[in-house]
Amino acid sequence: MSTITLISGSTMGSAEYVAEHIAEILENHGFSTKVLHGPSLDDLPLEGLWLVVTSTHGAGDLPENLQSFADAIIQQHPDLSRVTFGAVGIGSSEYDTFCGAIRSLEQLLADHKAKRIGDRLEIDIQQYEIPEDPAEEWVKEWAKLL
Numbered sequence: 677m678s679t680i681t682l683i684s685g686s687t688m689g690s691a692e693y694v695a696e697h698i699a700e701i702l703e704n705h706g707f708s709t710k711v712l713h714g715p716s717l718d719d720l721p722l723e724g725l726w727l728v729v730t731s732t733h734g735a736g737d738l739p740e741n742l743q744s745f746a747d748a749i750i751q752q753h754p755d756l757s758r759v760t761f762g763a764v765g766i767g768s769s770e771y772d773t774f775c776g777a778i779r780s781l782e783q784l785l786a787d788h789k790a791k792r793i794g795d796r797l798e799i800d801i802q803q804y805e806i807p808e809d810p811a812e813e814w815v816k817e818w819a820k821l822l
């Protein structure tokens with residue numbers, strides 16, 4: 677079975693913890709995983725399965741550690757037609773731009789022909805004190821689609 681590459685974007689660590697937790701669940705279900713926090717595009721295989729986990733900062737913006745990844749996609753136009761991906765966002769519904777980062781990143785990946793698997797999860801920290809909880813439920817269902 678091919679490796680699932682988890683890509684996290686985070687400022688204070690919440691999304692990183694969620695990505696690590698999701699990876700652990702996937703490993704427990706027999707998948708192999710690699711977790712990359714704030715990778716550059718060069719770190720990633722341009723095929724296979726990605727799982728993007730990112731918080732939102734600024735006004736709907738990507739965390740700084742994912743910005744160069746997104747910029748590289750815009751500048752280099754990689755062909756991502758052999759990439760499928762899952763999408764998990766973490767944000768706060770206090771903001772009009774709730775989970776803006778995962779929505780825009782998902783659009784960027786789709787613009788480059790990557791295909792999403794399953795529904796996007798958007799975790800509202802106003803609703804969940806422990807964001808790993810909804811992520812755990814979501815990934816158990818998501819894994820069934822693989």
Ligand SMILES: Cc1cc2nc3c(=O)[nH]c(=O)nc-3n(C[C@H](O)[C@H](O)[C@H](O)COP(=O)(O)O)c2cc1C
Pocket residue numbers: 685686687688689690691692731732733734735736737739766767768769771773774775776801
């Ligand atoms: C300065 C600031 C701006 C934020 N802007 C947004 C936003 O536009 N949309 C959103 O959904 N959440 C926003 N958030 C909430 C964060 O996404 C949320 O606190 C998240 O848990 C942070 O995760 P991280 O530690 O992985 O970065 C903002 C938080 C801060 C501190």
